[in-house]
Amino acid sequence: MAAIVGYGAYVPRYRIKVEEIARIWGKQAASISSGLYVFEKSVPGIDEDTATISVEAARRAVKHAKINPKEIGAIYVGSESHPYAVKPTATIVAEAIEATPELTAADYEFACKAGTAGMQNCIALVKSNMIKYGMAIGADVAQAAPGDALEYTAAAGGAAFIIGKEGIAEINDTISFTTDTPDFWRREGEPYPGHGERFTGEPAYFKHVMNAAKMLMEKLGTKPSDYDYAVFHQPNGKFPMRVAKKLGFEKKQIEDGLLCPIIGNTYSGSSMLGLAAVLDVAKAGSRIIVVSYGSGAGSDAFDITVTDKIEEYERQGIRKMLENKEYVDYATYMKLRREFE
Amino acid sequence: MGVARYWREIPARYNLIGKKCGVCGKVYFPPRIVCPKCRRKSIGKMEDYKLSGKGTVESFTVIRVPPPEFEGKSPYVMALIKMDEGCYLTGQIVDCSIDEVHIGMRVEACLRRIQEDGKRGAIYYGYKFRKAKE
Amino acid sequence: MREVAIIGIGMTKFGELWDKSFRELVAEAGIQAILDAGIEGEEIDALYLGGMSTGRFIGQEHVGPLAVEVAGLEDLHLPATRVEAACASGGVAMHQGFLAVASGMYDIVVVGGAEKMTDVVGGEATNILASAADREWESFFGVTFPGLYALMAKYHMHKYGTTQEQLAMVAVKNHYNGSMNPKAQFRRKISVEDVLKSPLVADPLHLLDCSPITDGAAAAILTPLDIAKKYTDKIVKIRASALACDTLSYHGRKRFDSLPAAVEAAKRAYKMAGIEPKDVDLAEVHDCFTIAEIIAIEDLGFVEKGKGGKATEEGLTALDGEIPVNTSGGLKAKGHPVGATGVAQINELVMQLRGEAGERQVKDATIGLAHNVGGSGGTAVIHILEAI
Incomplete structure (x- = not known):
């Protein structure tokens, strides 16, 4: 058996509204919003990236799961916006939750499903008794070219799941x-x-x-x-x-x-x-x-x-976390995304 | 800045691991090599000690003319923070408007990008602080 | 220990000296001092040169021999030492020169201080100055030098009710004094409003709360008191030279409303001189930022802790006040070529004590004090001089 032992989620607090992006490009916000069914999106802080978002999610997961991070035997971070092309995000996370050095770690990339690919790996490692706990993270500070249709949706956030033998939710298959x-x-x-x-x-x-x-x-x-x-x-x-x-x-x-x-x-x-x-x-x-x-x-x-x-699990309250937000204009959005650097 | 210089400070920079004097019990952050109270008695007795990450703003300023490594990031708030363990450190306050910051504000540590060695060099992560939830 | 006197001083103009190199500045100040003292090159026993960051400002370390060379003294193979203590480099060089003469090791010592800060551009100077703070635990995280003093200012304002206007009054006073100093970088008078309207650098400090980036050099010639009479009848005696250190970082200190090293250096200096704060006729203090002067006059015991802002407002430290402070214009208006500052302060005191300060002369000045600080207070060096 394999189960979710704990989870942690993190979404940066900055938001930009679809209408603000549409304003810049002379598009009709209402038709975009109704077409996509998206009204606003999260924006990373100027000092946030996939590593810091992953660390936030991972720290929350460990805290709520109440496990010893040294018992985590594998960490996989799935993302398509790893801060480095070569040099793992997963080792940054491992160090930041004090899971080092006895574990395996790697970064995954499979567009938007790299995180769940990591979950499957953790499930396999747990089921085969190779590890006690595995952590799979899916996180991104999604890129979108200014003016591209993706710009209305490409957002920032991530979640971490700790997989073990028993937990708050069994993974049947x-x-x-x-x-x-x-x-x-x-x-x-x-x-x-x-x-x-x-x-x-x-x-x-x-x-x-x-x-x-x-x-x-x-x-x-x-x-x-x-x-x-x-x-x-x-x-x-x-x-x-x-x-x-x-x-x-x-x-x-x-x-x-x-x-x-x-x-x-x-x-x-x-x-x-x-x-x-x-x-x-x-x-x-x-x-x-x-x-x-x-x-x-x-x-x-x-x-x-x-x-x-x-x-008996202390749940995080993700929707409550999402209420703590600050709207930014398009120029600030570009600054926060470090587009001017 | 060479990567080794950053790398060796990772425990303190990521997880606020300071030192506790094994003789008098006083906690130090940033980490210290000897306890200034116990001095030679503390040699070999300075133990790793992880701070809770919680603290209080004792003073703060808004940096509007940043050093070259922080260009494009200003304005940002830097604060003198008294950690709950009694030691003081200097850290940036993030995720709140400048007007919200005040002396006495409760803060908690988080991990953020601090600086990077240009576009091609290493990225240096470390602690910053945000308004505490409590 | 022998008593020590100053028999000669020299100083370049302070400012953005585009046409002058580091070596020209050192030569100019040094030669002026040598001529002022009326000594021959052969009489010089040793040289100490204060410089904060020659390596980063002009890419040149090893400036001891450079000073010997520019003065044309290489055939004498003079012992020359470069002294570094951030913005207190000049003051600490003075302390070294004092020790060398007082100990009996050397009879005539040239003390210099110099910084060529404008050969770097943009934020580079800010970055170099930030190396006087704790690189690993302060600067690394993005706090600048003005930022550290801004933390002090905010703390002081919160604890004692010191106001932005009171901070500004320090700058106004020092610009007024500087207007009468031909060697000052800024000779224009400013108003409180000018200060408050200038751009914020690090809240609550505005641009006009900050000392500028400056090129300049200064020098002084030290001898044992009994030899001094041979050269001049306007003898200025060094009654005290005291140095104290603290943690490198501001956050490591025991107090945040004071520079404990300065308090301690002052205590040692007053004891050595056998005087009290009230005996001081005038002082040159390290006003790298306006808050620094307010904290300095408290640390030196001129006023009670927390009363520095009010005292400034009431004119205690004005040119015609009870204890004129920074008659030269201070770091604020005269300029702050970091390594030169400590020696430049000595220049001003010697001029005042000799009665040669012209328009800004303090009447009947007998005892002067120089307060020179390195970093955010990691080093403090205090000299007490007396006209005899």
């Missing part, structure tokens, strides 16, 4: 669906990603998320109504709602985990923050399906059942 689909990329040395525009939809996001979800439910013999909560990767607010509908999930199953409309797409953090938000409110016995999506492309699907241990 996980499967993946993977193909070579170049819907979104960032070339080595380039500051901003490129994408296939509408190609990122049907043949990319929808195909992979739906196949992964169906495969998992087929394998376990479950149906959408068996789940109390569903979390699908959130590149915008619309896609997860549409994919839920197509798969036969109801709106109320995805509501609690849907953070994108108020924080944007936190890339590798996205589905993991969604899961964290669900664990904040779930009850013992609640069943959750989580399906991530990473461009390039692939989806990891997880079937999770919340245990009795959730009752």
Whole structure:
């Protein structure tokens, strides 16, 4: 068995509204917001990056899980905005939570699903008794070229999950669906990603998320109504709602985990923050399906059942954390993103 | 700045690990090599001691003309902070408006980027402070 | 221990001296002092030169021999030592010269101080000055030198009710004094309003609360008192030379409203001179920032702790006040070529005690005190001089 022992989430406190970005480029904010179902997005502080966000999430996870960080045997940080191209973010996290030196650590990259790929690895290491606890983090300070459609959603945030044998939520199973689909990329040395525009939809996001979800439910013999909560990767607010509908999930199953409309797409953090938000409110016995999506492309699907241990677990209150925010204008946004440096 | 100089301070810079005198019990941060009270008696008895990260602003200023490494980051608030363990340090206050900062404000440590060796060099992380939740 | 006197002084103009190199500045101040003392090169036994960061300002360390060379004294193979104590380098060089003469080791010693600060551009000077603070635990995190004094100012204001206007009055007074000093960098008078309207550098300190970036050099010639009579009848005696240190960092100190090293150096100096603060006729204090002068006059015992702002406002330290402070214009108006400052303070006191200060002459000045600080108070050096 493998279970979630603890989780921690972190989203920087700065926000920019879609209408502020639209104002700069002479676009109609209302149509963008309704088209994407995103109203504002998080912005990292000038001194924040994927490493500092990962550390915040990791420290919260350790604190709430009440474990000795020295017992963490593996740390994986999934991101597409690691501060270094070569030199791991994971070692910074390991040092900052005092998990060093007896552990393995590595950085993952698989667009927006690198964090859940890390979770799968931790599950495998725990199940095979190679480690007692593993930590998987998905975090990003997502890049978007000024003026690009991505600019309305590319956000900052991350979540950390500690995986062990027993915990607040058992991971019943996980499967993946993977193909070579170049819907979104960032070339080595380039500051901003490129994408296939509408190609990122049907043949990319929808195909992979739906196949992964169906495969998992087929394998376990479950149906959408068996789940109390569903979390699908959130590149915008619309896609997860549409994919839920197509798969036969109801709106109320995805509501609690849907953070994108108020924080944007936190890339590798996205589905993991969604899961964290669900664990904040779930009850013992609640069943959750989580399906991530990473461009390039692939989806990891997880079937999770919340245990009795959730009752004595001090939950973080992610939505409360999100209330502490400060809006910035576009020029400040560019300064915070260090675009002028 | 060479990377070794940064690297050797990582425990203190990331996790506020200072020193506690094994003789008199006084806690020091930044870490000290000898206890100025016990001096030779403290030699070999200065133990690692992790601060809680909580403290109080004793004085503060807004840096508007920054050193070259901090260009593009100003204005920012620097404060003299009394840690709950009784020692003092100098740190930046982040995540609140300048007007909010006041003497007596409770703060807690977080990890942030401090500076970097240009675009190609290493990134140096370390403690900064934000308004405490309590 | 022998009694020590100053028989000669020299100083360049202070300011942005674009056409003068470090070596020209050193030569000019040194030669002036030698001529003022009326000594021959062969009579000089040793040389001490204060310089804070020649290595970073002009990429030149090893400036002892450079000073010997520019004075044309290399054939004498003079022992020359460069002294470094940040902004107190000049004062500490004076202390070294004093010790060398007092001990009987040398009879005639040249003490110099020099800094060429404008050969670097932009924020580089700020960065070099920040190396006087604790690089690992202060500067690393982004606090600047004005930032450290701003922390002191805020602390003092919070604890004692010192006001921004009172800080500004220090600058106004020192600019007024500087207007009468031909060698001062700034000779224009300013108002409290000018100070408060100038841009903020590190709240609550405005640009006009800060001393400038300056080029300059100063020198003094020291001899045993009994030999001094041979050279001059305007003898100024060094009644005390005291040095004290503290932690390098501001946050490491026992007090934040005072520079404990300065308090201790003052205590030692008063004891050595056998005088009390009230016996001092005038003082040159280290006003690198306006708050520093307010804290200095408290630390020196001229006023009670916390009353420095009020005393300044009431004119205690004005040119016609009870204890005129920074008659030269201070670091604020005269300029602050860091390594030269401690020796420049001695220049001003000697001029005042000789009665040669012209327009800014303090009447019947007999005892003068110089207070020179390194960093945010890690080093403090105090000299008490007397006209005899």
